[in-house]
Amino acid sequence: MAKAPVLTPQADDFPRWYQDLINKAELADNGPVRGTMVIRPYGYGLWERMQADMDRRIKQAGAQNAYFPVLIPQSYLTREAEHVEGFAPELAVVTHGGGKELEEPVVIRPTSETIINEYFSKWVQSYRDLPLLINQWANVVRWELRPRLFLRTSEFLWQEGHTAHATHEDARDYAAHIHRNVYGDFMENVLAMDVVPGRKTVKERFAGAINTLTLEGMMGDGKALQMATSHELGQNFARAFNTQYLSKDGRQELVWQTSWGSTTRMVGALVMMHGDDNGLRVPPRLAPVQVVVLAIKGDDAVVAKVREIGDRLAAAGIRVQVDDRTDTPFGRRAVDWELKGVPVRVEVGPRDLENGTAMVARRIPGGKEPVVIEALEALLPKALEDDQALLLRQSRERRESRTSDVTTVAEAAEAAVAGGWARIPWSVLGPEGEAELAEQAVSVRCLVGEDGSVPESDDAPGTLAIVSRAY
Amino acid sequence: MAKAPVLTPQADDFPRWYQDLINKAELADNGPVRGTMVIRPYGYGLWERMQADMDRRIKQAGAQNAYFPVLIPQSYLTREAEHVEGFAPELAVVTHGGGKELEEPVVIRPTSETIINEYFSKWVQSYRDLPLLINQWANVVRWELRPRLFLRTSEFLWQEGHTAHATHEDARDYAAHIHRNVYGDFMENVLAMDVVPGRKTVKERFAGAINTLTLEGMMGDGKALQMATSHELGQNFARAFNTQYLSKDGRQELVWQTSWGSTTRMVGALVMMHGDDNGLRVPPRLAPVQVVVLAIKGDDAVVAKVREIGDRLAAAGIRVQVDDRTDTPFGRRAVDWELKGVPVRVEVGPRDLENGTAMVARRIPGGKEPVVIEALEALLPKALEDDQALLLRQSRERRESRTSDVTTVAEAAEAAVAGGWARIPWSVLGPEGEAELAEQAVSVRCLVGEDGSVPESDDAPGTLAIVSRAY
Structure with a gap:
């Protein structure tokens, strides 16, 4: 008689397999407040090893760690119009402190662009203070209606980088450097994950950004997961918070900014990318225990x-x-x-x-x-x-074998709904096709060049859209 | 003409010297929400080096890192009577999440005994699961009416250890081990700080503990600062959360617990212990830049x-x-x-x-x-x-030269008000003398043995009380 499987088989019910694994491998538990998560020692050990490697890379990229308060005056959020629109529905609001009702409610940070700009506007005076490259390791809260451990939690742990530069070019290059050399290289060489670097469409951009770079991974069931993002913020927050510097030729100029983040979601990605019916498979370079x-x-x-x-x-x-x-x-x-x-x-x-x-x-x-x-x-x-090389190869082979090149919106939707990725010219799909796909819960994960490069703009010739369902 | 001093001289106004130094050495800024703090890169670099060394020691002591949610249902706090009484006045309360009023308000953790016991009660089944040794690095919020950067802030960063043991003896020994070998040794050998280990009086204990061990340091102005504490919780939280285990002889028994914490306050202590009129002096073993x-x-x-x-x-x-x-x-x-x-x-x-x-x-x-x-x-x-040795020696010499042995409550108060420490037999002082001192804002920092050991109980023969004003 065959033994009962320890986990629900992936083929039977992938989401349930995931829950079983998180539970039985003692990675995490649900917290008492809806959507929160207890990260157990084995799960936290994986995150700690990710942190250590990423922290080294972030420092090599010249950024210094700092810490900004978890409590942000609600009024800060409203200063950048797109930003508040994006985050307002997810905020946790503190109305009482020290036994009294607060005069102004404060929110638990959903991200720190606003509070950090408040300080950047004080710290940055002259071109000599630029670039200002800051990172913080912190918890954030974004109220989550459909929580899933590690993937979507009301509180998660992350690093968030925030930088200010004298020029558009310098900011653009730095966002790209983080995207490629901190995130991309880490995921490929430490997490043994095949990831596709690309840019987000306007619809999928971070609230307040002028460009969002992403890394997308294909999970074991063919769906996509956004692994980390690096944003060009342009001068949007600088304008809202008046973050200016005195240029070499004596003029007050707004800074150009970036922000970039990676989260405990990477632990969930590790499970869904490398796990099998017997459990997790941890890449040796990451493994706390090899x-x-x-x-x-x-x-x-x-x-x-x-x-x-x-x-x-x-x-x-x-x-x-x-x-x-x-x-x-x-x-x-x-x-x-x-x-x-x-x-x-x-x-x-x-x-x-x-x-x-x-x-x-x-x-x-x-x-x-x-x-x-x-x-x-x-x-x-x-x-x-x-083993390290094998995991990367297997994830690459899966992504290649489950990605189809298509030429119509209908084919793209079909491929995605069937559990894979489709590649379609962006000139064919466009924002209208993107809206059509959304009706079937299919999204454009990113735009890429024909040669796998990251396009400089959405309308660069030959730009392809990668579409799929996503976590 | 003498140059204007960079900082207010210590002798003129010690608190102002402290503020000046924190500001001009770019250690921290006040946050926008009352009592919160922005830790700037240089200040955070000191904290990071503290974290790294402490984390190594904590792991050597057998504890594993984990992470529990920042949001705790308000009802959890009320389960341990002394605990809620101690923390209720300092809570930050979240009443709205995701655009709606919450059914039950949740608090931002002021400390995690309650939420951790909720999970310990699930994870601990048998004596084989003990001891369970957990640590977390996290932020906590305790609403602060008289904030001072690093020393008293409404949000601070810390590590909090939480452990469960089969016996009273094992819990007691572990609390003492952390006190001596993690905290005491770190402060002396890395921070180059003279610290006095002792036990707190009943009045000064952590809310919910049966015993609190402390390390007290003398600052540059002769006042005391509590540097870190390690608590025996007895079975108080185990009873409130029903944290039980099946013993070897098949009986359900409540666990015995400890908790212990050290915070970003240590950065403030570093300033007030080693700083002079020209600024900070960082012990070489800690220094990010030597x-x-x-x-x-x-x-x-x-x-x-x-x-x-x-x-x-x-x-x-x-x-x-x-x-x-x-x-x-x-x-x-x-x-x-x-x-x-x-x-x-x-x-x-x-x-x-x-x-x-x-x-x-x-x-x-x-x-x-x-x-x-x-x-x-x-x-x-x-x-x-x-240099490392010199700093430790200077801090020890200051403490010795500014501590007086006294025999009456009046003399103890006088020595403390004058800006020093007094040592007085606890049999002379007692809880009544302690209450008298409190009227002059003087407190018992800790109880110590005549030979500098930590007394096993408040009424151990020869126990001395160290009294002073404190931050």
């Missing part, structure tokens, strides 16, 4: 051996965890590590000791084979590299 | 030399920054680095180049002397070590 060494039985020689192997692998630079909790049945522990997606399990029992071997289970390609214990340090680093 | 290499003039040879020195010092493991912004006058830059408290300035001008020397200014002991450029790598690491 190799787990399990004692099958609790006898002294086995426990001593798994600890010794653990020490040797750690000395070889591998992030390793020893699991000698032998009061929990081995099978349950093995399933748990599989659910959590640890790339390699090294399993050692009394019989293995006699042979001088360990059973090595590879989570990413699958499969299990005995390996001479002495050879582990030499073999595993290479195995982890191969 | 050595700044300044080009006095903008000629090519000088700029090339400061960059070369910068590279060599970085290669020697020093955190170094090169300042070749020679379009800003040298004097202004030197004052700015002095304000920011960078331990060592290496200043290079055209004349120095001829001599093969650089002027080395030491911020912590003070003084300036020429040093052969080739010798910098060898000399500076030792200088930084000496």
